Amino acid sequence: MQEVDTIISGGRILTSDEKDSIIHDGCIAIDGNTIVGVGTSKEIAVRFLGRTTIDARDCLVMPGLINGHTHAAMTCFRGLADDMELMDWLNNYIFPAEARNVDPELTYWGSALACAEMIQSGTTTFCDMYLFEDETAQVARQAGVRCLLGEAIFDFPSPNTKTPEEGLAYTRMLIEKWADDPLVNIVVEPHALYTCSPSVIKQAKALADEYNLPFAIHLLENRGEARQLEERFGMKATRFLQEMGCLDERFFAFHCVCMDKEDMNIFADHGCKVVHNPESNMKLASGIAPVASMLEHGIVVGLGTDGCASNNNLDMFDEMGTAARLGKIERLDPTVLPAKTVTGMATRDGARALGMGDITGSLKTGMRADIIMIDLNRPHLTPLYDEYSHIVYAAGGSDVKTVIIDGRIVMEDRQLLTIDENEAMARVHEIAKRIRKSLET
Secondary structure, three states, X not given: OEEEEEEEEEEEEEOOOOOOOEEEEEEEEEEOOEEEEEEEHHHHHOOEEEEEEEEOXXXXXXXXXXXXXXXXXXXXXXXXXXOOOHHHHHHHHHHHHHHHHXXXXXXXXXXXXXXXXXXXXXXXXXXXXXXXXXXXXXXXXXXXXXXXXXXXXXXXXXXXXXXXXXHHHHHHHHHHHOOOOOOEEEOEEEOEOOOOOHHHHHXXXXXXXXXXXXXXXXXXXXXXXXXXXXXXXXXXXXXXXXXXXXXOOOEEEEEOOOOOHHHHHHHHHHOXXXXXXXXXXXXXXXXXXXXXXXXXXXXXXXXXXXXXXXOOOOOHHHHXXXXXXXXXXXXXXXXXXXXXXXHHHOOHHHHXXXXXXXXXXXXXXXOEOOEEEEEOOOHHHOOOOOHHHHHHHHOOHHHEEEEEEOOEEEEEOOEEOOOOHHHHHHHHHHHHHHHHHHHHO
């Protein structure tokens, strides 16, 4: 019998493996940061002895959720400018507010608040694009959250970097500083085709290729952007990216609301991925991404919340429910984007979209122990006929009871163990006073 660090015992285990196996009265054995056994209680009991046992009776045990696109530090701008069109929102409110206020302190404490919110709602991995991302990396590492981070690269000055060259140099610093870290991973992220020149896109792609890293960008978020890019390049944005040599299996794009069949064929042919952000797209009236068609084309689609300034929370359970319902509206077909498919977008396929499918997103032997436990002993989760239905249509982030990331318990019985949430909230309240004052001048 093998002695292991932790055994999660007695829960319903939703594995999100290739067979979408569900194990009733199941157990998971964890040693170090790795899952070493998954099976029934009887199967695990004869093979493993745990130094610590976590009672998962009346709980649904599943992979931690993958937030495939956010801007963590923008918790500081939550509710700042709502009910506006995308370009008006960006150019007249968000970019000016950021220019006057974003600094390392804002990024650090905004990211700390985001990590607290994400852990409490079951997210164990997030992909971030923002400014002063080394601060976000430090916070995530301290909080014990898995992440894929990139500094937003622009043609114009940002609060952190004054030129695209500085942005690329800062990204290189992140790559080298966080190489081989068990939790912090780096992605090269030019902001968008409308904020970066072709030469900057080409340099960013070269940097990603040099280190064999993912390459990601906002793309085709609304019809205005799609028209603007086609006029600028004299061709579709996806065709431009193809001719620039940007499209491959390490490329993924955020939003992709305005994709047509030609775009999808190009993405499918090159193995590119998409991260769907339904609530942000709805709030900014950007449109409904054709996710069902993307899946029919064989494109891997993950799910993300986007930032708190355009959502306004980081709850992936909300995002799953919205994605499922919105997909049905887009096709006027209630069978589209069933709950099992959407759960996969937030777990296994979400990890695949970020290039992390070999370490997280499912519960099976050899994977990192990124696990959440949902308390099923709740009125709104009673009775239970179908686990996937509950996850997508009934459960919420507040139902998450315990969170384990990389084998470490970061929340137990709703108590955060790695972040002082009260300090994070207090610091962000103070930062918000500064933001409010800056907008009055």
